[in-house]
Amino acid sequence: MRSIKWMIIISILVLTGCNTYNFTTSVLVPADITLPQHIEKIGVMNRSLPEKSNLFNNILEGFISGESIVADREATLYTIRNTVNTLNNNPRFKATCLEGEDYRGTGTKQYPVPLDWNEVDKLCKKYGVDAIASLETFDSDVMLLPGTVVRKRKNKEGVEENYTVYTADLRIRVNAGWRVYDNVKKQMIDEKSFMDEKAWGSEGISPDDALRKLPNKRGAINDAGAYAGQMFAYRISPKWLPVSRYVYTKPKKEEAFVKGKELARAKEWKQAAEKWSPVTNYKDEKMAGRACHNMAVAAEMEGDLDAAIGWANKAYREKNFRKISGYLNELNRRKMDQQKLNEQMK
16 A cells, blocks of 8 residues: 555656756845945955964863864865855955965954954055955864663564664864955944854764764864855855756647747747747636746746746736746745845946
């Protein structure tokens, strides 16, 4: 009986997939905050390392807590480099990595005194940028938690017995704090901390065996730092995100769906829309609704959100095509974001 149910589910999924042409595209979404339009070039620098006078205390603290000042130093490079890469892979800013500069902070979660504007101006002129995005704080917490679990199993004689499994949990928390200095207006326009926590678990036949199966702590801290850099870049810059879309390709008896599929594969959306458009007026609501859905996708791919929403609304309201509700909601969200995005991309 169970196998029959699975066959039915699989058949439904296969049939659904055969009814559509699925593809992935990218959409531009706005940043969390809007930076002034006069900022086009940004220098990204690391100011999170401790002053040399505090270095001994940081090393001692790291030794006691299981953290490593060397690991944090390396991770901050991953943080600022990934910030620069992420900004340059998106359309708003041109970013420069100020890796050679040696400005110091607290080496902890506490923010240092803001940079002097004379220093900001000097850096901006040196690197030809309008603003400085400074990694002001960076701190990692490492927790290693060994343990045991008692389980049951049957021995060779079939008798149930208890046995011990040794466990190990590694948890790494990274806190990265940023400031953005606008050198044109001489204003600090953002201050934000990002936290990323990762956890891994392992089991073994002994405590050492469980520990050996955990990932390298240093690499894990670097990954967490890189992620914090990416999150900061997404905070200040519009970003490209992948989204899934699909168009209906059946019934095959309707040539418009067959021809439209071929044109959609070739990204010839205007020509595809010409094929689908007459079908939107058919009396068959299901077929007309599918055609309206396809018209909405074509309009979105051509960058006309208003037309896309219009076609999606027609499918939902006039053709009772309820399957389009999720896509309609997504289009409306994109429309709400568009004003903010236009402001950021002026």
